[in-house]
Amino acid sequence: MRRILTSALTVLIAAAMPAAAHAQLPQIPRLPASSSADIQGEINHRLEDARAQVEDFSSQAFPHTAPGKKAPAAPAPKKPQPRNNGGVDCANCVAITYDDGPGAETNRLLDKLKAKNAHASFMVLAPNAYQHPELLKRMKAEGHTIGNHTKSHRQLNTLSYDQVSQEIDAGNAAIKKATGQGTRWVRPPYGATNATVDQATRDKGVSQALWDVDTVDWKDRNSDHVCSAAVQGARAGSIVLMHDIHPTTVDAADCVIDGLRAKGLEPVSLDRLLRTPVAGKRYYARG
Numbered sequence: 001m002r003r004i005l006t007s008a009l010t011v012l013i014a015a016a017m018p019a020a021a022h023a024q025l026p027q028i029p030r031l032p033a034s035s036s037a038d039i040q041g042e043i044n045h046r047l048e049d050a051r052a053q054v055e056d057f058s059s060q061a062f063p064h065t066a067p068g069k070k071a072p073a074a075p076a077p078k079k080p081q082p083r084n085n086g087g088v089d090c091a092n093c094v095a096i097t098y099d100d101g102p103g104a105e106t107n108r109l110l111d112k113l114k115a116k117n118a119h120a121s122f123m124v125l126a127p128n129a130y131q132h133p134e135l136l137k138r139m140k141a142e143g144h145t146i147g148n149h150t151k152s153h154r155q156l157n158t159l160s161y162d163q164v165s166q167e168i169d170a171g172n173a174a175i176k177k178a179t180g181q182g183t184r185w186v187r188p189p190y191g192a193t194n195a196t197v198d199q200a201t202r203d204k205g206v207s208q209a210l211w212d213v214d215t216v217d218w219k220d221r222n223s224d225h226v227c228s229a230a231v232q233g234a235r236a237g238s239i240v241l242m243h244d245i246h247p248t249t250v251d252a253a254d255c256v257i258d259g260l261r262a263k264g265l266e267p268v269s270l271d272r273l274l275r276t277p278v279a280g281k282r283y284y285a286r287g
C-alpha cells in the first residue's frame with residue numbers, strides 16, 4: 001500500500017515538474033579535506049610561480065617598472081637572459097639564504113646584494129618581521145625571497161601538530177602584514193623536522209627550505225671562514241645557510257658572491273632556484 005502511494009506521488013510530482021528540472025544533476029565526488037588542501041596549495045604555488053614569471057619578464061623588459069605594474073600583453077621576442085638570472089634554466093644557480101633576521105645588519109646586506117646585482121633569501125622570525133616591515137618591503141621590491149623561520153625559533157620536531165601549525169601561521173602572518181603576500185617557504189629552526197612538520201607544512205601549502213651547505217657562521221665569526229665555507233661547499237643547485245644578524249657574515253657577502261661567480265655559479269633567490277616547490281617536501285638542494 002505504502003509503495004503504491006509513493007509511486008503515485010512520484011508520478012504526480014514528475015508530471016508537475018518540467019523535464020529539465022526533473023533531470024538529475026551529476027554527482028560531484030566530495031574530496032577529503034586533505035586533498036582539498038593539497039589542491040589549494042598546488043593552486044597557490046602555481047599562482048605564485050606565474051606571478052614570479054610575470055615579474056621576471058616585467059623586470060627584464062622594463063627594468064625601472066615599479067613592482068606590481070602590469071606586464072605587457074604581448075610577449076617580446078626572447079633575448080639572452082642577463083647573468084643575474086643564472087641562464088635560461090638556472091643550471092648554475094645557487095641559493096644563498098640568511099636566517100634569524102631581519103636586524104641591524106640587514107640593510108647593509110641588502111645594499112651589498114644590490115650593488116652586486118645578486119639575489120638571496122631571507123628566513124625571517126615573526127617578531128623581527130613585525131619590528132622591521134620596511135626591510136621586508138625592500139627585500140620583496142628588490143627580488144629576494146622571504147621565507148618563514150617561525151615565530152619563536154623552537155625545535156619544531158619536539159612540538160605537536162597544533163603547535164607547529166601555530167609557529168608557521170604566526171610567521172606567515174608577520175610576512176603578510178609587511179609585504180601583503182605570504183610565502184611558500186618555511187625554514188625549520190636548526191633544520192629540525194619530522195613527519196609532523198612534513199604534514200603541517202603540506203597542509204599549509206608551504207615547502208621546507210633546508211640546506212646542503214652550512215657555513216657555521218653563527219659559531220665561526222670570521223668572514224674569511226664564512227666565505228670559504230660557502231664558496232667551497234657550493235655546487236650548482238646548492239642551498240647555503242648563513243645568518244644576517246652577524247656583522248662578520250654580512251662582511252663576507254661580497255667575497256661569497258664573487259667567489260661563487262668565479263666558480264661559474266650564480267646566487268639567486270629560492271623562488272628562482274626552485275620554481276615549483278611541492279608542499280610539505282624537504283628541500284636540501286635542487287636535484
Ligand code: NI
Pocket residue numbers: 099100149153189190
Ligand atoms: Ni635560526
